[in-house]
Amino acid sequence: MGDHIELVVPARPEFLAMVRAIVTLIAETGSKLPSPRIDDLRLAVTEAFANAIDAERRKPDAERQSVVVRCELEPDFVAVEVHDEGGGFDPGALTPHPDVTKPARLQFERGLGIPLMRELTDQLEFRTEGDGTTVRLVLTSHLRST
């Protein structure tokens, strides 16, 4: 079993840059992920943490909420779980965006985060547990073609 590192971070946007910097350092220190995959992890974690902050913002005492970020370092992959208590989430309920070549695509300024996470990860999983949501991102060393 590999190493586990857990961060409990205030659910506020000003901590987002810190989270991605720390997760990047953790992956650089404790995994064999090549640099382009670490870039993918940095972006995927940012999207997951931003969604968690959004979820926590719906609560009345949003300023005092925390997001838990758990990193799991294995020989052939890195898994990061981002957990919030923001009230659950159904990724299947998302409306697909029109193709980018269609003028209607420009009506969508939001909702790019989850499609991005899907492209960047080897495995993306959403778990709803009570009032909380856990997003699990798994990245292997395998380079993805874009």
Next chain:
Amino acid sequence: MELGLVVREQDDWAVLTVSGEIDIATAPSLRERLYSLLAEEKRQLVVDLDDVGFLDSTALGVLVGVLKRARSEGGEVRIVCTQPRVRKVFEITRLDSAFDLFDSVDEAVRGARE
């Protein structure tokens, strides 16, 4: 962490040079600056992202919104982006086909890729 946002004029274009990392913490200042340029009737915009070390989907959302508004007012938004790490985000989301991406401000202002 704050974004660097510097505006200058080149030919008939307002060139906004952005530096730093764009995410949900910093995207509001980018949005505000771009919309204030549109409010000043500067509808020919070049957004230079070459000093941006990181951007996420929030940044793309801001740029999509500004592009939509500029085009509805007869304007245009051109993006300068040579860093592979940043360009990749446009490519993954396929927004590289919605925006005109250029390798330099000079090229963006001329509207020609060398």
